[in-house]
Amino acid sequence: MGGTVSQPCLEFLGVAEAEETLYRRLLRQGVGDDHDQVVADAGADTETADRLVELGLAVRTHTGVLRPVAPARAVEHLIDNRLDALQEELEHAARTGGVVESLQQERTTAPAPRPAEDAPTVQQIEGMEAVRAVIDELTFFARSESLTTNPTGIISRESADFSRPIDLRILRRGVRMRTLMAAPALDDRATMSYLHELAGKGAEIRISHQPLERMIICDRAAALTPLDPAHTAKGALLTREPGLVATLVTLFDRMWAMAQELPTPDDELPTEIERRILKTLYTAEKDESGARDLGISVRTYRKHVASLMTRLQATNRFQAALLARERGWF
Numbered sequence: 001m002g003g004t005v006s007q008p009c010l011e012f013l014g015v016a017e018a019e020e021t022l023y024r025r026l027l028r029q030g031v032g033d034d035h036d037q038v039v040a041d042a043g044a045d046t047e048t049a050d051r052l053v054e055l056g057l058a059v060r061t062h063t064g065v066l067r068p069v070a071p072a073r074a075v076e077h078l079i080d081n082r083l084d085a086l087q088e089e090l091e092h093a094a095r096t097g098g099v100v101e102s103l104q105q106e107r108t109t110a111p112a113p114r115p116a117e118d119a120p121t122v123q124q125i126e127g128m129e130a131v132r133a134v135i136d137e138l139t140f141f142a143r144s145e146s147l148t149t150n151p152t153g154i155i156s157r158e159s160a161d162f163s164r165p166i167d168l169r170i171l172r173r174g175v176r177m178r179t180l181m182a183a184p185a186l187d188d189r190a191t192m193s194y195l196h197e198l199a200g201k202g203a204e205i206r207i208s209h210q211p212l213e214r215m216i217i218c219d220r221a222a223a224l225t226p227l228d229p230a231h232t233a234k235g236a237l238l239t240r241e242p243g244l245v246a247t248l249v250t251l252f253d254r255m256w257a258m259a260q261e262l263p264t265p266d267d268e269l270p271t272e273i274e275r276r277i278l279k280t281l282y283t284a285e286k287d288e289s290g291a292r293d294l295g296i297s298v299r300t301y302r303k304h305v306a307s308l309m310t311r312l313q314a315t316n317r318f319q320a321a322l323l324a325r326e327r328g329w330f
Helices: 017-029 046-055 071-096 099-106 128-141 157-172 183-187 189-200 242-258 272-283 287-294 298-312 317-326
Strands: 058-060 066-068 122-126 145-150 176-182 204-208 216-218 222-226 235-239
Touching: 017 046, 017 066, 046 058, 046 066, 046 071, 058 317, 071 157, 122 128, 128 157, 128 216, 128 222, 128 235, 145 242, 157 176, 157 189, 176 183, 176 189, 176 242, 183 189, 183 204, 189 204, 189 298, 204 242, 216 242, 222 242, 272 287, 272 298, 272 317, 287 298, 298 317
Parallel strands: 145 176, 176 204
Antiparallel strands: 058 066, 122 235, 145 216, 216 222, 222 235
8 A cells, every 4th residue: 555755855945846857867877987967968958957056956067067966965055045045035124124223213212312313423332342233233224335444454263253144244235345454364364264255255355565544334424433443442433424434435445546456265275184175075975974084173174164165166065176176186
């Protein structure tokens, strides 16, 4: 009395029936030299094959061969895509629905609020927590442009973890992001990795060998500068005064013109641990097993993988391994 067990489908992850059919066919064919098939041999039209690559379910080698990504990696990539799309949809709904503005009104504690037309054009923000809240608000409402400087040139991993959601949110909305970094960035591996990650998402980044003034400017309408450049934890000044903002934009443009383009990572050779990690991308189905084989933590393993994918401009880990082998990295 056995019945046919229905096969799980990938439709809920945004994969059409024709795309899933091709992906399953590629998996059945395998990836060995005797089974490599070009798109025509797989019985798929070019559009479906291109969509498969776009979804991260397959990669094309330099010879045009279509190869399937390992199932665990493929599903992980599909989930990430769906989460990104959902986050973008929710952010758009929040921005256009006036949610933040409504909640901000609840924070008003003054018994007689100042009318909006009389609101101060320069405000003093005290303490890092308050400054970060202002940065969140400014970037959330940014529509066209975000200008920032980093006079130290160093972005710690902790700072990158804090900034990444904000920066990626801005870039996903199509906001032009220009960032100026001081020269020490060139000698800091973690900083360069993060900068290349942002550049890969569309950010414009330059390195300055001249002193930089710390500032954040959004839409050329609001600017944030430190109360004390030597002690940024004290707080900041938020200005919406058109004349002051225009002056800061001019200063930024002048510093930008004197800076150099961010060096590409193409010529940077991988370290020994990175070479070993690239090899595990061929064999390890999960990060946990790859990290265990190398004797490092899963967190460290994943950070190395993310950095390598950015440098190789790979959309998934299997493709990163292929590109690294083509470059002779291992």
